[in-house]
Amino acid sequence: MRFLIVFSYDGSKYFGFQKQKEKKTIQKTMEQALYKIAKTEVKITPSGRTDTGVHALNQTAHFDLDINITADELKKALNAILPADIYVKKAKEKNNFHARFDAIKKEYAYYINIGDYNVFEKDYVMQLNKKLDVDKMKQASKFFLGTHDFSSFCKKRKEEDAQRTIFDIKIVTSGNKIKISIIGSGFLRYMVRNMVGTLIEVGQEKISVDQIKKILQSKDRCKAGAKAPAEGLYLRKAHYKKSCF
Amino acid sequence: MRFLIVFSYDGSKYFGFQKQKEKKTIQKTMEQALYKIAKTEVKITPSGRTDTGVHALNQTAHFDLDINITADELKKALNAILPADIYVKKAKEKNNFHARFDAIKKEYAYYINIGDYNVFEKDYVMQLNKKLDVDKMKQASKFFLGTHDFSSFCKKRKEEDAQRTIFDIKIVTSGNKIKISIIGSGFLRYMVRNMVGTLIEVGQEKISVDQIKKILQSKDRCKAGAKAPAEGLYLRKAHYKKSCF
Numbered sequence: 001m002r003f004l005i006v007f008s009y010d011g012s013k014y015f016g017f018q019k020q021k022e023k024k025t026i027q028k029t030m031e032q033a034l035y036k037i038a039k040t041e042v043k044i045t046p047s048g049r050t051d052t053g054v055h056a057l058n059q060t061a062h063f064d065l066d067i068n069i070t071a072d073e074l075k076k077a078l079n080a081i082l083p084a085d086i087y088v089k090k091a092k093e094k095n096n097f098h099a100r101f102d103a104i105k106k107e108y109a110y111y112i113n114i115g116d117y118n119v120f121e122k123d124y125v126m127q128l129n130k131k132l133d134v135d136k137m138k139q140a141s142k143f144f145l146g147t148h149d150f151s152s153f154c155k156k157r158k159e160e161d162a163q164r165t166i167f168d169i170k171i172v173t174s175g176n177k178i179k180i181s182i183i184g185s186g187f188l189r190y191m192v193r194n195m196v197g198t199l200i201e202v203g204q205e206k207i208s209v210d211q212i213k214k215i216l217q218s219k220d221r222c223k224a225g226a227k228a229p230a231e232g233l234y235l236r237k238a239h240y241k242k243s244c245f
Numbered sequence: 246m247r248f249l250i251v252f253s254y255d256g257s258k259y260f261g262f263q264k265q266k267e268k269k270t271i272q273k274t275m276e277q278a279l280y281k282i283a284k285t286e287v288k289i290t291p292s293g294r295t296d297t298g299v300h301a302l303n304q305t306a307h308f309d310l311d312i313n314i315t316a317d318e319l320k321k322a323l324n325a326i327l328p329a330d331i332y333v334k335k336a337k338e339k340n341n342f343h344a345r346f347d348a349i350k351k352e353y354a355y356y357i358n359i360g361d362y363n364v365f366e367k368d369y370v371m372q373l374n375k376k377l378d379v380d381k382m383k384q385a386s387k388f389f390l391g392t393h394d395f396s397s398f399c400k401k402r403k404e405e406d407a408q409r410t411i412f413d414i415k416i417v418t419s420g421n422k423i424k425i426s427i428i429g430s431g432f433l434r435y436m437v438r439n440m441v442g443t444l445i446e447v448g449q450e451k452i453s454v455d456q457i458k459k460i461l462q463s464k465d466r467c468k469a470g471a472k473a474p475a476e477g478l479y480l481r482k483a484h485y486k487k488s489c490f
Contacts, residue, residue: 010364055365084367119255120300120369122329 047238053230115176132203292483298475360421377448
């Protein structure tokens, strides 16, 4: 029986999603919980990985279970076993569902504090603690819209196709908080954090608005801004065709 | 030279304020930082202690330094040494100031999440994750106003005078969050958490509104509700006469 689950996690104490020997990761923790329920090894497949320290508001994954359990029982059993920083919001039986291949869009959010340093946000919001020219950042962000080769904004694996489509990018301020929301067809490694880091440098007038276009065209990672830190980044949602849910 | 500092801390990784052998506490961490600056032992005196896991938005403390340093330099030096979960917001030279004896009021806030469990709030907001009758809680809270013997709401030390005055208590809801703000002349150990725990039981209709009066009169700790957990509690501020600041 195939299940999909939607779950949130505070990534601050994890070495990212993917299983690694000796290291606490989201995948390992989730598979250990499933092992206790299924009494056999269960492999989970997420919509995509997240890196060390990155959070998820709604990550989606699938796995196959060969036991007699309802989706509701599964959700309860997982939440009873999982540590307090991972929480299953939804579980559903769904044959033929594939969390990675069926995802049509991904949505990320990045939070920046431009006000005074806040001890309570250190693992959850980038503590820039400096003002930014948000209007310039908004103008610059428009250059990301559409389909581009994002080689300048990723840690590229050899031969990987770096073409991705950005459907929407929104920058909203609320008091001393800036939220950058990005929806795309998919994201390369560090792509969101490199885009955000570059927008921050536009907001600091280290990079001009028009330069974004040139950076994209250069396909050269060295041209873009510094990667923004992990703690501000949240996988908000993987989007699927309606029929999947 | 006497200094006062106002500082915030995320108490989730600390065994409370007061120095204890072998345990990480706020006082110990702050005094270690001051030792590095003054090259000699410095004892700090706070407005009052906070317990394990309790946070402070604005704690006030004083100490004496025998070195040549301005308040601004002191603030910068402390923040450069202190870990990321303690932050000095203000430092000021102030002779004759006493952080405990000069405090005329204390203000605490307690946060409760009555919505779904939220992984990001586990160390910062009580995860009740159940609805409450907030109107009943508001009615019940009125009984705390004024001067009472709070023996029913504290972990009392022998011979301690349990009379305290509550000047204000406000319960405000915003979405699925409830914030309880309490201003009093001072608070006994666990007093805020016992008051909040009792109000929660009123909101759950385990204790009736009128019973609060009887619980106060009984001076019996066993009559009140269970102590609310530490993570929801914040020392918001110690109030001083204007002349102190």
